[in-house]
Amino acid sequence: MQAQDAYLVITVVNNLRYLRDKWNQNVALENTIRNSNILRMLLVEGNLEKAWRLCGYTYPIRLRAITLTNVLNKQERCRILTAIAGGAQYKEVIWAMMTVSLTDEEEGEKPSSHNPPKVEELTLDQYIRIPCMIIKEIDINRIELIKYVANKLGGAHLDFTRSNKPLEQKFLALDSLHNYQQIDKNVIPYELLSIGQELINSKHIQRLMKRKV
Numbered sequence: 001m002q003a004q005d006a007y008l009v010i011t012v013v014n015n016l017r018y019l020r021d022k023w024n025q026n027v028a029l030e031n032t033i034r035n036s037n038i039l040r041m042l043l044v045e046g047n048l049e050k051a052w053r054l055c056g057y058t059y060p061i062r063l064r065a066i067t068l069t070n071v072l073n074k075q076e077r078c079r080i081l082t083a084i085a086g087g088a089q090y091k092e093v094i095w096a097m098m099t100v101s102l103t104d105e106e107e108g109e110k111p112s113s114h115n116p117p118k119v120e121e122l123t124l125d126q127y128i129r130i131p132c133m134i135i136k137e138i139d140i141n142r143i144e145l146i147k148y149v150a151n152k153l154g155g156a157h158l159d160f161t162r163s164n165k166p167l168e169q170k171f172l173a174l175d176s177l178h179n180y181q182q183i184d185k186n187v188i189p190y191e192l193l194s195i196g197q198e199l200i201n202s203k204h205i206q207r208l209m210k211r212k213v
Contacts, residue, residue, distance in 0.1 A: 005054050009051045009055060011041075011047070012042065012047050012051035013209060013211055013213045015042060016205060016208065016209050019197075020209065022035075023035075023193060023200075024197075025089045026091070027090075029090075029190075029193070030183050030189070032196070033155055033188070033189060033192070034155065035155070036146060036149040036150040037155045038196075039146045039195060040146050040150040040156070043128050043142065044146055044147060048124070048199075049061070049124060052208060055208065057204075060123040060124060060125065062121055062122065062202065063121070063122060063198055063205065064198070065087060065119065065120065065194075065198045066096050066097060066119055066194070067085060067122075067130060068085050068132070068133075068134065069118045070097075070117075070118050071097075071134065072131070072134075078102075078137060079101045080101055080102075080134050080136075080137070081135075082100045082133075082134065082135055082187075083133065084097075084132070084133050084187055084191055085117075085131075085133070085191070086098055088191075088196075089197065095193075096194075128142045129141050132191060133177075133191065135173040135177060138169075140170055144167065144170055145174070145188075145191060145195075146192070146195070147167070148188075149188060149192060153188075174188070
């Protein structure tokens, strides 16, 4: 293995170990935003997949995660205000499958009850591409969420400007959920924490973390 490739593997393994050791149920939520660059390096820039291949594995990384399959299949999309997959354990509570839907008072309907969280086994590519959030009919996947936090909320850059580009419109939707004053009432860190914890709970990721580097 060339020196640069070896360095990439070392960096990925050490960052995964950091998530394992620090992103537990007692993590300070603001640290998920501060350290979002780790997720950007691993998933957005594709270095986790590169390290996996460099270590000789030919099959895809797989992991188990809560998905929004129930929400997407069983509720009318136009009635969903917010849906968040979640899955993080924080302060001895599992933060999973949070949904807020419109009601139709004329039909005497009540607010929709939460569907039970659906845990699915996914490839890493599926995991980062399927929606982890729905905000007023706008799908947000994990890549887009990480870009929002790292590039806009201060993980790497602070940038409050928005344009008419499709991704920036998704960032506008995320702005509507981001609570700038009270971090514990902000769903964004919980979803980031879910990503970190779901990664390190993967048996494939655990195998990678055990490598001598």
